[in-house]
Amino acid sequence: MPWNPNRLEQREGRVDRFGQRREEVRAVTLWGRDSEIDQFVRDVLFRKAEQIRHDLGIAVPVPAGSEHLIEAVVDNVLLRRPTGQQLQLGLATPEVRSLHDEWDRSAAREKENRTYYAQPGIHPDEVLRELEATDHVLGDTAAVHRFLAESVQRFGGALDRQRSDGIFLFKPGDLEQRLPPEAGIKFPARVTFVKDPDTEAIYLGRMHPIVEETAHAVLGRAFSTEPGPFFARAGASFTRDVAVRTAVLLLRIRYVLREKKDNFAEEVILAAFEPGDGSSVRWLEPLADRAEAILAAPLAPANMPLDERRDYVRWALQLLSSRPDLFKPVLDARRGEIQASHNRLRGILKQGDIEVRPDGPDILGCYVMVPAGSASR
Numbered sequence: 001m002p003w004n005p006n007r008l009e010q011r012e013g014r015v016d017r018f019g020q021r022r023e024e025v026r027a028v029t030l031w032g033r034d035s036e037i038d039q040f041v042r043d044v045l046f047r048k049a050e051q052i053r054h055d056l057g058i059a060v061p062v063p064a065g066s067e068h069l070i071e072a073v074v075d076n077v078l079l080r081r082p083t084g085q086q087l088q089l090g091l092a093t094p095e096v097r098s099l100h101d102e103w104d105r106s107a108a109r110e111k112e113n114r115t116y117y118a119q120p121g122i123h124p125d126e127v128l129r130e131l132e133a134t135d136h137v138l139g140d141t142a143a144v145h146r147f148l149a150e151s152v153q154r155f156g157g158a159l160d161r162q163r164s165d166g167i168f169l170f171k172p173g174d175l176e177q178r179l180p181p182e183a184g185i186k187f188p189a190r191v192t193f194v195k196d197p198d199t200e201a202i203y204l205g206r207m208h209p210i211v212e213e214t215a216h217a218v219l220g221r222a223f224s225t226e227p228g229p230f231f232a233r234a235g236a237s238f239t240r241d242v243a244v245r246t247a248v249l250l251l252r253i254r255y256v257l258r259e260k261k262d263n264f265a266e267e268v269i270l271a272a273f274e275p276g277d278g279s280s281v282r283w284l285e286p287l288a289d290r291a292e293a294i295l296a297a298p299l300a301p302a303n304m305p306l307d308e309r310r311d312y313v314r315w316a317l318q319l320l321s322s323r324p325d326l327f328k329p330v331l332d333a334r335r336g337e338i339q340a341s342h343n344r345l346r347g348i349l350k351q352g353d354i355e356v357r358p359d360g361p362d363i364l365g366c367y368v369m370v371p372a373g374s375a376s377r
Helices: 005-013 036-056 067-079 094-118 124-138 141-153 173-178 209-222 287-296 306-322 324-348
Strands: 158-161 167-171 189-192 234-239 246-258 263-275 281-283 355-371
Touching (some): 141 167, 141 209, 234 306, 246 287, 263 287, 263 324, 306 355, 324 355
């Protein structure tokens, strides 16, 4: 038997994990009935661990740095005791009491932490609301799939559906040389966007190296001096999804979070506007949802001359540069949403409110959608 119960916890954890189909798994520990060392480990260490697990409902590891103490106890109590001395006389040595006292203190600290972080005032619907907002910003599984499928084609690669169960064959094209060697991926690779423990296909989530490197490559090309037609940050197209010319902007907004010590943050959002009265504009709401829907709409087959595309982009950029105040509705809306989200979480944690102050924004991309079959309206 190992002297440290932490090792058995780790061993059992290898079967108590995602993908385990059995509702109950039985863990068996073998120990020698005629082995005094095994008996000592069982009585002094494992029974203590089980008692703490029973009291708290979780396992509390043997305190860090106790390995040498355990070895000293075994050495003093078992290996150097006089012949014939009963084992039970060694179970209450100063070393054992010291180990158990430190273990009890660790358990008490863990109980306090669990009480603090349990937060009975947190409601599941509030947590779900914040998680959904995070997924909307970072992108869900469908967004990752769509991004990779559209991006890899621009680098001469492909994402081909291999089977009807969500398995694809990923051919990286020029992206292959960007992937770190330590990723250990051989191409073409079988990939999936749905976690499934029964498949050997590579699961591509937001943080997978393939997805991260593709995102870096797209950004690098888009912000280069010669991005090329597949990575342009400005353009204009005909579509049947709008009634009047509509500009979709990719904006970077910076924020100051005012509290005891100011913090700084930034975000990138999409927003769309139509011409208003005079030199005003009308922002389409909800901001990100409406802008995403316009960009995702099918384009009309008609080609737009290069000069006309430039005129539409110039119209949008000159209008905004001459009237920086036109961004105020967007900044006010984002400030309110971010401040409310922060303060909801801070209220749960019994912390004070913060004030959010926006600055900017910077225009990272400008795309003008023009009604199909119309002149400049």
